Amino acid sequence: MNAFDIAVVAVITVAAVGVIGWLIYRKIKGKGGCCDCSSCSGCNACRKGKKKD
Amino acid sequence: MRTFALAGNPNCGKTTLFNALTGATAHVGNWPGVTVDKREGVYKGGGKNINIVDLPGIYSLSPYTPEEVISRNFILDEKIDGIINIVDATNLERNLYLTTQILETDVPVIVALNMIDEVEKSGDRIDAQALEKALGVPVVTISALKGKGIKQLMERAVSMPSERKGVTVIKEEFVKQLETACAFYEAEEVSSPLFHAVKLLENDVIELERKGASDVLEKISDGRDFEAEIADRRYKYISSDLASAKVKAEKETLTKSDKIDRVLTHRIWAIPIFAVILFFVFHLTFSENLFYLNGFTEGQAWMPSLEELGYEDNFGTKLLACFYDGAVFSPGVILTNLLNFVLDYINLGVSSLIGVCNGSAWVDSLVCDAILGGIFAVLGFLPQILFLFLGFSILEDTGYMARIAFVLDRIFRRFGLSGRAFMPMIMGFGCSLPAMINTRTLADEKERTATIRVIPFFSCGAKLPILTAMAGGILEVFGVGNVDVITLSMYLAGIIIAVCAVLLMRNTTMRGETPPFIMELPAYRLPAFKNLMLHLWDKSKHFVKKAFTIIFASTVIIWLLQSFSWGWQFLLEDAQKLFESDPEKWASLAEVEGLVNVQMDKSILGSLGMFVQPLFTPLGFGSQLGRSFGWVFAVAAICGLVAKENVIATFGALAAVVARTYIDWEADEVLAAAAMIEGTGITVPAIISFIIFNMTTIPCFAACATAKGELSKGKFRWTLLFWVVTSYLCAACVYTVGSWWWTLFIWLAVAALIITFIVLRNIGKFDILKIFHKKRRK
DSSP: OOHHHHHHHHHHHHHHHHHHHHHHHHHHTTOTTOOOOSOGGGOOOSHHHHHTO | OEEEEEEESTTSSHHHHHHHHHOOOOOOOSSTTSOOSOEEEEEOTTSSOEEEEEOOOOSOSSTTSHHHHHHHHHHHHSOOSEEEEEEEGGGHHHHHHHHHHHTTSSSOEEEEEEOHHHHHHTTOEEOHHHHHHHHTSOEEEOBTTTTBSHHHHHHHHHTSOSOOOOOOTTTTTTHHHHHHHHHHHHHTTOSSHHHHHHHHHTTOHHHHTSTTHHHHHHHHHTTOOOHHHHHHHHHHHIIIIIGGGEEOOOOOSSOHHHHHHHHHTOTTTHHHHHHHHHHHHHHHHHOSSGGGTTOSSGGGOOOOOTTTTTOOSSHHHHHHTTTBSSSBOOHHHHHHHHHHHHHHHHHHHHHHHHHHTTOOHHHHIIIIIIIIHHHHHHHTTHHHHHHHHHHHHHHHHHTHHHHHHHHHHHHHHHTTOOGGGHHHHHHTTTOHHHHHHHGGGOOOHHHHHHHHHHGGGSOOTTTHHHHHHHHHHHHHHHOOSOHHHHHHHHHHHHHHHHHHHHHHHHHTTTOOOOOOOOOOOOOOOOOOHHHHHHHHHHHHHHHHHHIIIIIHHHHHHHHHHHHBBTTOOBOOOOHHHHHHHOGGGOSOHHHHHHHHHHHHHTBHHHHHHHHHGGGGGGGTSSGGGOSSSTTHHHHHHHHTTTOTHHHHHHHHHHHHHHOTTSOTTSOOHHHHHHHHHHHHTOOHHHHHHHHHHHHHSOOOHHHHHHHHHHSOTTHHHHHHHHHHHHHHHHHHHHHHHHHOTTHHHHHHHHHHHHHHHHHHHHTTSOOHHHHHHHHHHO
16 A cells, blocks of 8 residues: 555545535534425425525 | 515516526426425615515415415515515406405505516507506516516615505495404504405405404304405406506407417327427437437448448547447437546546556545446436436426426326326426425325325436436347437336326325316416526536535445455455456456455445345346346445435446446446446346336435425325335336236236225225124124
8 A cells, every 4th residue: 555545545535524524414404405406595395494484 | 684575476477586686596487386485585786685585476365275375474474574566467467466465464565567578579568657556556667587677676665665554445345344354453453454354354264263353254244255245346446447557459369379279288189299299308318319310220220330431449539429420319418428528538537647656456446436437427417417407497488388287187187186286296307305395286185195105206317317327228238229218218107107106096095086277377488598507507516516425425435335345354346457467367357257256245235235135036136136246236226215326326336346348447327337237147127127116216315304394294104115115016017027928917917906906995895994893793
């Protein structure tokens, strides 16, 4: 395992942990209902939208 | 911050105005009922920020529909600074009916006469000043679509006095009754007492819930029902006092829309025309033989391939092959080929870079095979998804889809649904989530539950890669069929399953009357280029975001699970690479492949896959595929539960290790699917069964969460069971009938038994509960 391998693994680990952490954070913050359906501005499905009601 | 609400009839342009005011990109469609809940945005145009609330379209402020309750409660309870009442100027009389009710509130009102450009184009004229004088509130002419008059509208809205007393057009006829009712509400210290008083006279159920209100109504009504009289008075006022503001030009009685409707909503031809239009949308998106220029069958083919024309395999030829290679490709396929052409070179470049940097083989496998392979397998479909949605958006924005809802009502009614259920179903082709939310327009609870349950059967954008890749894989390996025909057939199969499921539900657990379907048909309009581009931009943005987040994380996890054993020992990943790295060490490539196969089956993913594999045996992609890699289809189906794009991303990540025929730098999803098919020896019926299973099984997590929120209590767990059972049975039916044709008779016999049982039960000849009770009594 050379320095390049370690650097690649480090970057990918940070990115993967970051994505998973971000998904968990959104879930905790109540924004996890987003479906990426491209209609966010008109959607009240996630808890973020429901708070406004 | 001041707050203004946008209120008006369905399809009068509220959301278009909302987008124009706030810069939002909320979904706009040329059919009534696009917005089912209120949404907020900020207008920053006039120095100070103003909060804008887009309310769902309503015909009155009476609580006949959930949308009317939402709008009424917001207007009366939220202490807003003003109402911008959007009036469709092409339908002035009908739209002003709501205006007469809004004017009864104590909230400042401004009327926005929208679509004034269309009125002028038709030769009509509206005197806004005369209308303003008659209504007693500001009236501004605008075109929300073209952005005309919006600045003046907001300037006048902001300068309106902050207080206003409600006025009514029915005062003369109901003086005494209104005085008594108003006195009651004033004593109750209710805001907008005149509005409440009129609603009480109309026998409004919300008003009657107030303590003492029914006594007041009894006292003033003398047993008379004022509701119809009030509605009549409102329309008389509009036609006598307000309609004079509109001067109609002399013209033919039939409008352009009427003439087009004579053909497109024809009693016999409407559905065949719809089928042809749908076929062309799919053909232009997926066909690798545009307009069948190269003949309908292989025998009729006359166009030579680039190889036959003597072209050498180089960069230019590969680029040319994106447009033509033995046949002219459709625009959707050309765009997909061009994107994949770029993605292939990115993958090759990254692989070369890793080689230059002396990266290990496993780093190359992780980055190129797993991560880039998985992400690119999904991203590669973006052009086709966008092209298909462009087709659907054009059909929707022209107003054609609303006609189809009307045309299909006749057929839907036979299955226990009204034509209104068609709009959420069509939205389901984009994404199940907004479609499930849109079912709020269905008043009947049972019809709504049945519709929510079948929405996932309408293949969403995320399922499209599964259909296209598997169809391409079938063509690549078996040389059977056309990609566009297979894809369209799968879409139609989803619709047929949905119809059968609805029929079954509406005759058993979800029995009930089908509510009448009344929908105002919008005028045909040319789709706005900006709206179309906004739809596509939103779709691409979220697709790319998903590819680099959920798909990225999933492919890394899949790679880890396939590369390590339970003892956390790293396994060999690619037989081809291993053989090439040290050819002298191995006797043959087959020896390395055998070793890799054994090692792969020891991986965490392999052992988990083998554990669940038998479950899928009746569906054709279980134990019969063998233990070496035979589990990949089962694993892909389970990964798809997180997000459906994961199915093909899993193939992309695993393809390089499953089949040596797969060239890993060509991150082509069709080749990945072909590699899976060749590597496992799966049959065509089993592939179709795999597609059907993924189309009809439990949708992604986000769709499940929405279904849970939209369904009434206790219905969600049955819905989950319904999805699992339906997908399993349908996939098993397809596999068994496709493999052994005579099993069709067994399935038909079972179906006949079920139908007989349902019919007997429904006509009261057979009641299982009665039989059960009789036995217990004995």
